[in-house]
Every structure is written in structure tokens, then in C-alpha cells.
Amino acid sequence: MIILKAENISKQYRLGLIGTGTISHDLNRWWHQVRGKEDPYLKIGEVNNRSTKGDSAYAWALRDINFEVQQGEVLGIIGKNGAGKSTLLKILSRVTSPSTGEIKTRGRIASLLEVGTGFHPELTGRENIYLNGAILGMTKAEIKAKEDEIIDFSGCERYVDTPVKRYSSGMRVRLAFAVAAFLEPDILVIDEVLAVGDAEFQKKAIGKMQDISKSDGRTVLFVSHNMAAVKNLCTRAIVLEHGQTVFEGDVDEAINYYLNSKEDVIAIKDIKNRKGSGVVKVLEVAVYGKDSMKSPQSGQPFHLDFTLDNHNDIKLRNIRFDLRIEDEVGQKIAWISNTLLSFKENEDISNRIVFQVEKLNLNKGKYYVTFYVAINNIMSDWVQNAFSFEVVEGDYHGAGKLVPTNESKMLLDFNVFYPM
Template structure:
């Protein structure tokens, strides 16, 4: 059964101003309405790309979003910062209205969009439980029957009769999530706020959301930058980019699509999304297998070659270069660093090549983060700078391949039978 349907949802904002803008714009809108015409400002507006200079005073935070959610489904909504995820959740939660389009829902919606959403800071934790329950349309008796479970799950029993304004951000998230989860909404909407909680609570929260969807048959909409959480929790995912849907479907494909956005080029000359003073920085990178033309393959020789711009002609003893290799859900697989080996060369650093004689990564897509220090100062840091794919190979020389879901890393080992 379809429990939520979004039809042609768009949201337009005016940059730099609060409200709709000038009196003349309001009059133009009014006059268009009197004549039965479309709002003239719906025809203008630029794409929501936060990194570019505005070419219009209007921007489309969301543009023509369409999807359906079935009862008991967990839908992940992923994308870069500024892609429109939070705006979409605010529209779904009725916090704001869409400029165009319509949301159709069945049942109660509980939202956790920001730390302390819906909490009154002067009221105690216990009083806020009853306030939130009343907002959801629950009777006092219904709330009271859930009160003990909410307090126990939140882990805030000692402070439950203390005003919320004295809570830490983590405590607020704990109590707010417990309230939203236990007061039995038909649709639970969760933004990135769970990242504020500690690891133990995040694990509890994800387990509770799984129980809500699988056990109780309720629906969850989940926004997160934690791809491991998205993969373990969600049954389907939507990828947003610049306010538009670029993919909707299987979770693993969606995660790969999200990670691959703007990551196809290995020319870093004009790469903007980096940190550091730039005394040494990457201008080019290449990945190769056992020959320059071959793609990386398990058990074969593997190389990553970096071409550097070395402005002040630093030598190897002054430069520390690290690379981190993550899998497609952001879990760290390996860390390689020049600091682990001898750096006694006086050569001016222009290229750095990391070489592995027998690649022990299994089949899959991997992402490389680069980090350069020059004399212990950050020079160049690029998160998820690029990706590479490894094809399967006969690592053990037995003709038997290891399924990639069984192990990301292949290890040399021996077995003795006594």
C-alpha cells in the first residue's frame, strides 16, 4: 500500500532576502493571480549549485521531485550538502510548503529534523514527551503507556525532570528520537541528526528503525551521509543532486552513484574541494594494474601514481604523503603512508608512486582520500579524491575465487592438518 506520494515537488527561494522579495514582485504575483495566470517567478531561477556564482536572484532548492513510498519501506535519501535533502524532508513533514506540487500521505508523521526539534527548552524532558505526543494527536493515556519505554531507551532517566535547555545536544537527540520512535507514527522522518549521538546510541537507533519497519510495518525516511548506515537500514534509495533526482532504486547502486558524482576526472589542476596551504598539491593521478594499460586485478601488481606541483622544491624528507582506501560505503580498508618507510632521499618531490606487488583487494569499487603534510603543516587534503575498480583474480592460485561479499581483503595464509 502506498503511504506517501510526492508529485512534481519543487521549492523556490529568493537569495539574500527574507520573505518573497520586493513589493513590486508581490504586486506582479497578485496581478497574475487576478488574471488567472501562472506566477511569473516560477519561470525563472537557477539550478541549486552552492559552489557556483548566482546568475539569478531566485534558486530552485528542489525541482520536479516525484516518488512513492510503500508501507513498511525504509527509503534512504542521499546526496551532497546543499542537494536539497533537508528541504525535501521539511516539505514532507509539513514544516514548509512546496512552491509547486503536492504531497499525499496516510497516517501520522513524526519528524526529527534538527537537534531539539519540537522541544520547548523551558520544559522538562518528561513534559516534552507529553507535548510531542499531543502534537502527534495521541491521548494522555496513550503517551503514559509509552513513557517508561521512551525514558529507558533514551538513557536520560536521571535528567528527565530537568529542563531540556540544560541537556547536551546528544541528550536532546536521544530523547527526541525515543519520543519519535515510540509514539508510533505511521511515517518516521529522520534527518542527519543521529550523527550527533554517540556510537552506542546510533547502533540502538538503527536497530529500532529496523524494528519499526520490519516488525511494526511502519515507514521510515532516512537522510544520512553514513553510507554504512544507509546500506544496512534502507530498502531503497534516492540520490539528489542540485535539487533534482538523479537516481532512484537499489541501495548499493544509489550509493555508488552518490560517491561517483564529480569523481570521474583524475586531473586535479582546477579541483576546488580540497584543503591545505597548497605548497605541494596533487595535479594528476593515475591507477594501473600489472601494466600501464591494465585495470587493477586481485593478486596482480598495483600502482597509484601522483604528479605533484611542488612550489618551493621540497625534498622527500620534508614531505609526508598518506592515502586512505575506503570501500563503496565509506568503511576504511587500508591506510598507506610514506612515514612508515624510510624517507632519506634528497630528491625534489615531483612524483610519488605507491606500489603493491600482489594486490589483496577483492573485486569492487574503492575510493582514495589523499593527505599531504609539508614540514608537519597541512599542504593538500582531498576527501574521496577519486575511485578505482578492482576486477577479480585468482589470488590463491587454486582457480577458486572469493565472493566479494565474503571478504573485501584477501590474505595469504596456510593451513596445517595434524
């Protein structure tokens, strides 16, 4: 039986402003609506590509999404940051409405979208359990029957009568997940928030979701960057890219499609906050894994391919190129300083430089890159946190399993630096 159906779901946002931003646009929309005509602003807008500068003030976070979910199915929704995953879940959870399209559901939906979503900070954990249950349409007696199980699963018994505003983010996620899972919704919608919890709780949560779908016959929609969790939990998956569905089907095939997605080409030429003489500047960088069709993956080859503006034909022997890589909390993972030590006699001038790692020894996560270009030891181009890239899990040690997500990050070993 189909329990959820999404038909032609699209969501449009206006960049930089709240709502439409102008009274004239609101009036124009209203005038078209009363005449039974289409919203004029739905005819414009660009694809949601976060790495490029657009020409339109409108962007499509989602565009023409269609899928069906059967009762008891666990649907994984995967994609890179900015692909539209969270926007889709918010529409499915009725947190926001679509610009076009329709969602059809059967039964109650419980959502766990962000840390503490739906919790009142001034109420205690126990009071929030009853509040969320009431929102789901449950009676006080039904909630009371589940209260002890919820508190026990969350591991927050000592603090359950303390206001939620004093909880840590991990405690909020524990209690929110327990409430959503034990109050027996027909459809459970879960975003990446489980990453906030510790390894023990993540294991418990995934086990509970498996029980919900297999034993209770309830439906789960699960968004995560943890491919191991998606593979173990989901029965089917869809891949989003720039707000559009690019793959729907088997979980293993969806994960392979996601891991083998095309390179990210990041335009850096439009960045204004940079220092240096500008004699040689970085225009763009392509980030990819084993080849230009594969994403960076732990244990696989990795490339940072820089395109330079070298209009004065400065020889590469006179260019120094430095990279600093940091993790999401600003910890320095690697600092690489290179000058050209060897070159082909006829290829001493180039506008392209590639950093290559034969076996990427970074853990799953997001990393930020600062670069520094100098000509004869004089700064030519310096941009802090110029771009970021994501590393997906991989079998670094060749043990036949993915690297654990809680394993410490390792230092990079850039062993090749060459012009192209």
C-alpha cells in the same frame, strides 16, 4: 499500499534575502495569483550547485522530485551536502511548503530533522513527551502508556524532569528519537541527527527503526551520509544531486552510484580573500578518487588536481606548493610542503599540478584545505580554507567491511607530487 507520494516537488529560494526580499516581488506574485497565472519567478533560477557562483538571485533547492513510498518501506535518501535532502524532508514533514508540486500522505508523520526540533526549551523532558504526543494527535492516555518505554530507551531518566535547555545535544537527540519512535507515527522521517549520538545509541536507534518497519509495518524515510547504516536499514534508496533525482532503485546500486559520482570541480578564481603577489594563482581544483568519475573513498586512490594561472610561464622548479588539511573542528590532519625535485626537460612549465595518494587513509568525514604557493620563496597565492572535500567510508584494511565511523582519523601520506 502507497502511504506517501511526492508529485513534481520543487522548492525555490532567493539567495541572500529573507522571502522575496522586495515588496515589488511580493505584489507581482500576488497579482499573478489573483489572475490565475503562474508565479513569474518560478520561470527563473539556477540549479543548486553550492560550489559555483551563479548569475541569478534565485536557486532551486529541489526541482521536479517524484517518488512513491509503500507502507512498511524504509527509503534511504542520499547525496552530497547541498543536494537538497534536508529541504525535501522539511517539505515532507510540512515544516515548509513546496514552490510547486504536492505531497500526499496517509496517517501521522513524526520528524526528527535537527537537534531538539519541536522541543520547548523551558519545558522538562517529560512535558515535551506529552507536548509532542499531542502534536501527533495522540490522547493523554496513549502517551501515558508509552511514557516509561520512551524514558527508558532514551537513557535520560535522571534528567527527565529537568528543562530541556539544560540537556546536551546528545541527550536531546536521544529523547527526541525515543519520542518520535515510540509514539507510533505512520511515517517516521529522520535526518542525519543520529550522528550526534554516541555509537551505542546509534546502534539502538537503527535497531529500533528496523523493528518499526519490519514488525510494526510503519514507514521510515532516512537521510544519512553513513552508507553502512543506509545499506543495513533501507529497502530502497534515491540519490539527489543539485536538487534533482539522479537515481532511484536498489540500495546497493544507489550507494555505488553515489560513491562513483563525478569529480567535484571547485572554482577558486573568484575568491577575494587571498594574499600574495599573484604571479602564480590557483584557478580551480578537482577533487576525485580512483579516477575522475569516483568520489574520495577511504582505502582508495585519491587526487587533488590543481589548475594554475601561470601566465608568466614560471618554471615549476621555482614553485613551492604547500597544503594544509584540517578536519571539521579545525584539527590539523596533514601539512604537506613540496618543491619539484624532478622534471622532464621539455615539461618544466605547466599550469597543472596533481597531488596523488595511492591509498587514502582518512576516515569518513569532511575536510578543509588551505594552500600556499610561493615563487622563489616569495608568497604568490595563499587562501585559507579555500575548499573542502568529503571522504566516504571504504574498506581501508581489506577486511571485507567498512571502516567504523568512530575510528580515529589517520595521518595522510602524500607520496606523489607531479606536474601534468
